[in-house]
Amino acid sequence: MSEYIEHDKDGVSVGIVEKKLFTFAEPPDEMVLENGAKLSPVTIAYETYGALNSDKSNVVLILHALSGDSHAAGYYNDVDEKPGWWDIMVGPGKGIDTNKYFVVCSNILGSCMGSTGPCSTNPKTVQPYALDFPVVTIGDMVAAQKKLMDHLGIKKILCVVGGSIGGMQVLEWTVRHPDMVVSAIPLATTTKHSALAIAFNEVARQAIMADPNWNNGNYYYGPKPNLGLAVARMIGHITYLSDESMRLKFGRRLQDKSDFSFNFDADFQVESYLRYQGKKFVDRFDANSFLYITKASDYYDMEKLYGQGSAVKAFSKAKAKFMVVSFTSDWLYPTYQSKAMVKAMKKNGLDVSFCEIEAEWGHDAFLIPNERLTALMRGFLERVCREQYK
Amino acid sequence: MRYDLQIIASWIEPGSHVLDLGCGNGALLKYLIKNKQVTGSGIELKEDKVAACIEKGLSVLQGDINEEVSDYPDQAFDYVILSQTLQQVYEPDTLIRVLMRIGKKGIVSFPNFSHWACRMQLLWTGYAPITKQLPFEWYNTPNIRVITIKDFRKFINEVGLKILNEVAINTHSQDRYGKIIKFLPNIRATYGIFLIGNTSG
Numbered sequence: 001m002s003e004y005i006e007h008d009k010d011g012v013s014v015g016i017v018e019k020k021l022f023t024f025a026e027p028p029d030e031m032v033l034e035n036g037a038k039l040s041p042v043t044i045a046y047e048t049y050g051a052l053n054s055d056k057s058n059v060v061l062i063l064h065a066l067s068g069d070s071h072a073a074g075y076y077n078d079v080d081e082k083p084g085w086w087d088i089m090v091g092p093g094k095g096i097d098t099n100k101y102f103v104v105c106s107n108i109l110g111s112c113m114g115s116t117g118p119c120s121t122n123p124k125t126v127q128p129y130a131l132d133f134p135v136v137t138i139g140d141m142v143a144a145q146k147k148l149m150d151h152l153g154i155k156k157i158l159c160v161v162g163g164s165i166g167g168m169q170v171l172e173w174t175v176r177h178p179d180m181v182v183s184a185i186p187l188a189t190t191t192k193h194s195a196l197a198i199a200f201n202e203v204a205r206q207a208i209m210a211d212p213n214w215n216n217g218n219y220y221y222g223p224k225p226n227l228g229l230a231v232a233r234m235i236g237h238i239t240y241l242s243d244e245s246m247r248l249k250f251g252r253r254l255q256d257k258s259d260f261s262f263n264f265d266a267d268f269q270v271e272s273y274l275r276y277q278g279k280k281f282v283d284r285f286d287a288n289s290f291l292y293i294t295k296a297s298d299y300y301d302m303e304k305l306y307g308q309g310s311a312v313k314a315f316s317k318a319k320a321k322f323m324v325v326s327f328t329s330d331w332l333y334p335t336y337q338s339k340a341m342v343k344a345m346k347k348n349g350l351d352v353s354f355c356e357i358e359a360e361w362g363h364d365a366f367l368i369p370n371e372r373l374t375a376l377m378r379g380f381l382e383r384v385c386r387e388q389y390k
Numbered sequence: 391m392r393y394d395l396q397i398i399a400s401w402i403e404p405g406s407h408v409l410d411l412g413c414g415n416g417a418l419l420k421y422l423i424k425n426k427q428v429t430g431s432g433i434e435l436k437e438d439k440v441a442a443c444i445e446k447g448l449s450v451l452q453g454d455i456n457e458e459v460s461d462y463p464d465q466a467f468d469y470v471i472l473s474q475t476l477q478q479v480y481e482p483d484t485l486i487r488v489l490m491r492i493g494k495k496g497i498v499s500f501p502n503f504s505h506w507a508c509r510m511q512l513l514w515t516g517y518a519p520i521t522k523q524l525p526f527e528w529y530n531t532p533n534i535r536v537i538t539i540k541d542f543r544k545f546i547n548e549v550g551l552k553i554l555n556e557v558a559i560n561t562h563s564q565d566r567y568g569k570i571i572k573f574l575p576n577i578r579a580t581y582g583i584f585l586i587g588n589t590s591g
Contacts, residue, residue, distance in 0.1 A: 323444065342451060346461040351431065354451035355440050372437075375445045383447035 004367045005082045013083060014049045014091050014098050017074035019114060021045055024147045027123075031144070037134035041123070044148050045070045045107040045114025049090060050098035052154075057388060059154050060096055060381070061145070062086065062105040063162030063169040066236070066293050067285055069113035072105035073098070088369045095377035100385070101158065108169070109144045110136045110293055112286035119220065119286045130288060131217035138165070138300040142172045149180075156180055158388065159381055160320075163187035163366040164333070165297045171341070174318040175306045183321040183384040185377065187366045188330050190337040191311055192301040197332055200239050201294040204232035208287045217288050229287040230278030237277050242329035242362030246270060311344035321351040321387075323380040325373065327365040328358050353380065391417050393561045393568035394499045394581050398471060401497060401555065401585055402426055406468035409433070409493065411455040412475040416443035423448075430467070433458045456485060462492040473499045474581075477524075477533040483549055490551060490588055499583040502558070504538035504576050523580050539575055539582040546586055555585035 023043045025031040030040040047070045052058065062072050064085070073090035075083055089095045090103055107115040110133070118133035125132070149157065160173045160181055167189020174184045190197075211228025213219055241249070254260075255272035266272040307314030322345055326338035335356050345352040357372050359365035366373060391399075395418045402408065404426045410419050413432025416439075422428040431449040434440045443450035451458065456479065459470075470493030472485075477500050479485050489496045501523035508519035518528040526533065539558055546553055558575030559582075561568035571579040 321449070339453070343461045346451075346458075347463060349463055349466055351449050352451060353431075353440075353444050353449050354453070355437060355444060356452055357441075358437055372441050376441055379445035379447055383449075386447070 004364070005085055005087065007083060008087060008091065012091050012093060013087065014074040016077065017047050017049060017071070017084070019045055019047055019070055019076070021114060022148050022151050024144075024151070031140075031147075033134050033140045034137040035135060039116065039134060042109065042116045042144060042147075043114070043120070044109065044116075044144050045111075046148055047071060047074075047084075047105050048152075049073055049103040049105075050101050052102040052152075056102075056154055057156060057158060058101045058385065059157045059159075060101045060103045061149070061157050061160045061173075062090070062096070062103060063145070063160065063166035063173075064105065064108065065162070065164035065166045066290075066297070067281070068107075068166070069111065070105050070107040070115075071113075072103070086367070088367075089374060089377065095374035096161070096381065097378070101381070104148075104152065104154075106145045106148055108141045108165075108293065110141070110289060110296065112289040115144075117286065118217065118288035118292055128220040130220065133288070133292065135295060135299075136292060137296050138168045138172050139176065139305070141296070142169055142176055145169070145173075146177060156182060158385060159183045159185060161185040161187070161377075162189075164189055164363065165293065167333075168297060168300050168302075171302050172300075174320045174322075175302065175314060178317055178319040181318075181320045182388050183323070183380070184318075185323045185325065185380065186338075186341070187325045187373075188327055188333050188338075188363055190333045191303055191314070191341050193298050194337070197239075198298045200235055200332070201298050204235045205291050205294060207231035207235065208291060211287075214287060217291075219287070224282065225287045226282040229282045229285065229290060230275075232278075232287075232290055233281040233285075234274040234278045237274055239332045240362055240364040242331055242360065244329050244360045245362045248360060249273075311340060312347045315341070315344045315348050315350065318345070318348070318350060321384055323353040323355075323376065325354070325366070325376065326356045327361070327363070328356060329360050330363040330365065332363040391421055392565045394473060394559060394565070394583055395421070397557055397559065397570075397583050398473060398497050398499065399426065402428065402469055404428070407466075408469045408471060409462070409467045410471045410473075411459065411489075412472065413439075413443060413448075413450060415439055416446055416448045416450060418471070418473065419443070419448050419450075420446055456480065459485065459488045459492060464491055465494055467493040469493055469495050469497055471497045473497070474501065476500045477535045477537055479535065482535060483545075486546075486549060486551070486586075490586070494587070495554065496551075496586045497583070498542070498586065499581055500537050500542065501533070502539050502576065502579050502582050503536040504540065505580050506577050509577070521580075537582075539579065542582060542584060546584070550589060552587050552589045553584055554587045557583045559583065 026041040030038040071084040072086045073084040122129045167186040170186045208228035211225035214225035250270040326335040408430035410432040440452040511519040558571045558579030
């Protein structure tokens with residue numbers, strides 16, 4: 001997602017922010033995961049923007065997607081080249097207005113961005129966990145975020161918001177802690193992965209595992225499976241775009257040349273773009289984390305977990321007011337999947353708004369400046385904030 | 391706010407739960423929430439109008455009313471409003487039945503096709519009428535149903551429902567002002583507005 005991040009065109013920003021760490025389940029305590037495995041200790045990286053009001057009723061919790069982190073907005077220092085990944089949406093006067101709301105963004109369990117994950121040190125062996133790290137689920141990620149909320153003394157969340165895998169965590173929050181969540185914004189997401197989504201994830205995982213450097217996950221003291229991870233990221237980028245966006249962005253244009261090279265260099269712009277994205281990704285992301293997080297997203301099935309296969313039954317546990325948003329060109333989580341969850345919410349008499357935004361940029365549209373999305377977020381948040389006192 | 395919407399608003403009990411089908415830019419919903427303390431939501435097909443509603447702080451979802459209505463539980467709303475949309479519905483009888491399943495009462499308004507201006511045009515020119523209320527040619531009109539006030543009364547009777555209240559109106563000046571027509575409404579009124587209920591209730 002990082003290629004979209006740019007400085008705010010009007011220079012509006014939350015300013016300098018700081019990544020914080022919260023550790024729980026320290027020995028002898030342990031965090032029991034959904035699959036029964038135990039983890040101890042557990043650290044979650046997070047950031048906060050804005051100020052918590054006196055009755056703690058202005059909390060917005062942002063949940064990130066596969067390759068995101070706790071750094072949603074602002075800069076770490078004066079010379080920081082890029083702001084956080086959702087700086088277009090989070091800041092003073094922005095869609096999620098930090099003048100009004102206390103915004104928390106929590107890194108997910110299993111990530112490599114400061115929270116406990118496969119690259120963290122296993123206290124039992126004093127080595128990186130690698131594949132000894134238990135397979136975590138979306139539910140486990142939310143359980144860890146709940147611990148963070150408890151730590152911050154937050155009992156009610158005005159709004160949980162997130163796109164893609166972040167959106168799955170949003171849905172999980174609404175049924176796992178229905179009394180805590182006043183409202184929820186699942187963006188470009190689904191209650192369960194389609195075979196298409198699982199297929200792309202599996203090809204990406206295979207690319208990593210086929211890299212000899214992967215070495216069954218034990219690469220932390222040697223060369224890393226960079227080629228495999230780069231290919232995995234290239235596959236990801238194809239799914240985040242769309243036929244239309246690729247046609248507009250690249251077409252069949254060649255990269256820095258007027259004719260084919262008649263070898264296997266990157267001739268087309270699209271090839272060059274994917275190679276660049278792949279290469280850039282390996283510098284900041286851990287291949288094992290990629291395996292764990294994609295697996296967690298494939299396993300997630302809210303309907304099975306909470307409704308014995310029925311979306312209507314699953315959402316009967318939720319109490320939040322929802323705003324569901326999909327994008328026309330998203331082929332990873334197409335609109336029909338959002339409409340299916342809206343239908344289930346309606347059948348339960350839940351307060352739900354839904355908008356399918358016309359956007360050509362595919363699944364990644366929620367990360368790109370979009371006035372419509374910004375206005376929707378602003379309007380919805382203002383309403384739920386106002387109505388919570390009724 | 392449009393005059394027909396003002397009449398509709400006057401029929402709604404304060405504090406009730408309403409669904410506005412084809413809610414447009416949300417003017418009626420906004421008015422009802424502010425002045426009648428209702429809770430409620432709307433359904434609208436066009437993305438820009440849906441967005442305008444949500445930005446205003448309304449609960450609105452994007453979709454085709456004919457499909458979206460069927461998802462709600464029985465008697466989920468005190469009122470289901472269908473203002474100036476019935477004439478664009480492909481299966482009005484199906485929609486009205488669903489409307490009365492999900493709502494305790496229904497409010498339906500539509501342009502009256504038997505207004506004298508329509509009658510005169512057809513009689514004297516021989517062309518399909520084009521009026522301020524129905525300003526389209528036959529080939530590009532979204533208003534595929536021609537309904538008169540008398541037709542609607544007959545229809546409600548035939549589908550086994552009950553008319554609880556009805557008003558015929560004539561509107562002026564961008565539809566914001568108007569008056570109630572009591573004498574010969576089927577000829578003199580531009581719009582009919584009906585409050586309908588289930589015969590059992």
